[in-house]
Amino acid sequence: MQINISAKHMTLTPAIEDYARKKVEKLPRYYDRIQQVEVIIQKDKTGYSVEVLTDVEHHDDFVAxxxxxxxxxxxxxxxxxxxxxxxxxxxxxxGNRHHNGHGEKLP
Structure with a gap:
């Protein structure tokens, strides 16, 4: 899995990059077909915003x-x-939806 970390309107310190990398490296525990993760860190007037783009096989990118x-x-x-x-x-x-086939959830 390739990890790209970038910053806009701020400098990316090694501490911030290491912290983000350690957090993102946990993602393959939950889904093993991740090809690439891109982390974009931005500084705004009100604070910070972070966006994670996760590229997965056979699916569009996930954006958080x-x-x-x-x-x-x-x-x-x-x-x-x-x-x-x-x-x-x-x-x-x-297919772990727990529905009975009519669209109703099972108890």
Whole structure:
């Protein structure tokens, strides 16, 4: 899995890059067909925004974004959203919907 980390309107320090890389490296635990992950960190007037683009085999890219005053909290939030997207996609593929065939959820 290839990981690209970039920053806009700010300098990317090694500490921030290492933190983001460690968080993103956890994604293959939840879905193993990830080809590339791109992390874009931006500084705005109100705080920070982070966007994670996850390239998966045989599917369009997954996009997760988050905004927060604290950069590290923003990275945590966006990685959690990426994990949620990947686990939802994996359960859809495997058919773990827990429906009875008429569109109604089972108890």
């Amino acid at each position: 974004s988050s905004s927060h005053d604290d950069l590290y909290a923003c990275i945590d939030l966006v990685v959690d959203r990426s994990i949620r997207q990947l686990t939802d996609h994996k359960s859809r593929i495997r």
